[in-house]
Amino acid sequence: MEPLVLSALSKPDRNAETPLAVQLYRDLLEAIRSGRARGRLPSSRVAAAALGLSRNTVNAAYELLRAEGAVAIRPGAAPEILPPAAAAPAPTEVEASPGPGRRGQAWAAGRSRSGGGIMAPGHPDEALFPRDDWAMHLRRAARRRLGRAFAYGEYSGLPALREVLARRLAADRGMQVTPDQILITPGSQASLALIALTLADPGDTALIEEPGYPGARAAFRGAGLTTLPLTVDAEGADVSAAARARLTYLTPANQYPMGHRLSLRRRAEALDHARASDGFLVEDDYDSEFHWHGREIAALQGMAPERVIALGTAAKALMPALRIGWIVAPSGLAGPLRAAQRNLGLAANVHAQAALAEFMETGRYRAHLRRIAKVYGERGRALAAALRSLPGIDVADPSGGVQIGFRLPESREAAALTALHSAGFGTAALSDYCLGRPQEGLITGFAEATPERIAHFTATLRRVLPTR
């Protein structure tokens, strides 16, 4: 090795976290890879003196090089640099990466333009999150021994959470469900991906409400399904003219985003259609945990537990970033879904699950739901009333959830979206929620709709609407 090379090595940094031997090893390895060092390394005595290191440190670095196959060490001889393998690249080489595959492009397709601002669809209000309570439950959960749940033993969800959920869903939502049918996932989007990848094959047909939830469309298209629109009217989605489909995505309790409820007649028709198609209904019960009083309704799942896969989430009642959702699976499918969940890695954090189970058991969850339902109900009605004062806007009071959708007069969507995003709102375009002929309109959250924000929102929107 040329003395030049030895002196060109970086001076080891005694204050760095990385041990001196490892620093030297890395420098030497780069010198070897780049071809700057050839032949033999200096003896450890020479190198130690030149670099101001102990011989032990130099020998440790040489041992690392030997283990890596970069040098050969024989007693009494200086380490011999082995020929670098053909074309071993220098670490500094700049190289372009291949792109994602065709399927990767489908999975990466965009969903909707919501601008990332305030009052985005589906966003609860962080100010109402019960932080101190949650912190207490999390702390308790973390100090407990987990046993089987510590590693991979309860991959599909903590038994305590699955049990309290099964009781709640039976009592509050009229579901026919045992804890074994429940899978805890990192949220509704994970549930949709698991279902699309597991219960349908590429090229199968999936029906989606029109307008409908873009997350479902993204999961189904990523999974290679053909997505077709389902007409929605005041009775909810209408399957009477629909093609046979393996999966039919529905939001029966509160149509997303237009807020209709699926009528009993339409529910029966959707079930008939699923049976005739040898398919499944996917019931996204995304916000029905806090419909306000007078809207308690049974879940579709209770009518046909072997034909309906129900989805729920803690995102709206608590916080999206908890990343906790659940699937209520037909009993015959729970086993295959659990196995696939494991291979897809779709598991939720154990402490958040334990905290949620305790939060539900102790009644704090129910008290929290009552509190936010009251606030969100007031805010939603206030926003709807303010919107109705605008020319050409017709929107009913919301009866649940955290967002409302409404149509706009023709050719105003793009201007409205630009104006609202500039004003800091995370509003979405209704046309982004459509598969077929785009409908113009907006979707806005109302959980964060304070009176000031409502005034700002409507004033911004008014400026882009035609005068009456």
Next chain:
Amino acid sequence: MEPLVLSALSKPDRNAETPLAVQLYRDLLEAIRSGRARGRLPSSRVAAAALGLSRNTVNAAYELLRAEGAVAIRPGAAPEILPPAAAAPAPTEVEASPGPGRRGQAWAAGRSRSGGGIMAPGHPDEALFPRDDWAMHLRRAARRRLGRAFAYGEYSGLPALREVLARRLAADRGMQVTPDQILITPGSQASLALIALTLADPGDTALIEEPGYPGARAAFRGAGLTTLPLTVDAEGADVSAAARARLTYLTPANQYPMGHRLSLRRRAEALDHARASDGFLVEDDYDSEFHWHGREIAALQGMAPERVIALGTAAKALMPALRIGWIVAPSGLAGPLRAAQRNLGLAANVHAQAALAEFMETGRYRAHLRRIAKVYGERGRALAAALRSLPGIDVADPSGGVQIGFRLPESREAAALTALHSAGFGTAALSDYCLGRPQEGLITGFAEATPERIAHFTATLRRVLPTR
């Protein structure tokens, strides 16, 4: 409605969580669906008297039925039951569910037999988990305002965690990485699924070390890839005879499960092979955060950051059930991977991320790594020494990680597995880690290998081995 039906309704339960009106509504809805109730419901006065409820309660139940489309209500008349839609099923109907699709069967395919007992491969020791520290960090994280991270704004990971990780991976592992290249996922299995679904198309080839990690095989097969085995020897995986491949899965730091290190020559050859294939190397750095002293080595990613996708996890150093892993993506792929991650729902809990970031920042993580590396090193060497005392077993001291693999004399694997599972050990079969000709052997964790357990393990195994 027949008086018979009215009296056959369940008595409302005043102590139930479900409001009386909702209980009555559900009972009536079932009577209507099943055909037991036809014609008209009794007036609210009559029903209230018969059931011992207030008229307001009965009227609320009727209003729910009307909203559901089950009855029509006209002022001054008793509610009229609408004809149930054709073939509306009774909730009690027993119906078989269709099975999963072909792709679903691939995703649900089993991985390995490990019996769920103690000392399973990849399991750290729960007793060494820093519970009190973690509880404190979690509590602090939960009490903080999250802002953008509260909902969907930091879906690919908290900036604080991505920043501290990027610094650590550069300093400790020699990676070339910025925070923007890092995606936080719910663990390594999620990372593998994301990569397989996004960077490869169905029918593409993936190479897997032989023996190799069954989780990688499960993800690649679920994603429809053709998986081929890569020979492994003392220098690690050998690509010299391998077919062109879109993905090559490697464990360069500590071959899983046999414990070899990929030599510098083999690293260069693997990179050449990936370039010639227009493919990627997937470097699973699953346990290199706590190789014990003298084994610090640079990650393959540092040699070719645009060609290598590196995976890491908090599962071995802390706890699998935290469900936190990370991907270091080539900079050009980080964007598409993030978009696909969102559509697949592969996100990690925010409080666990915040706790981990703080744990790393404050130096507690490094102190914890030192502590467990010492304990696990001692246990691993003790287990290896005990195993070497058995006839026909040859196994080197582990130099990192939490498990070792070793070969067994011919035709002893099945008996050994049965005996160890019966004795409560979560040992895995080496043949389950093979794609090609099965190799007989065992894989066992050593993080929980106390002296008593080592004695029990070796005594159990000795009984099924041939005498020397």
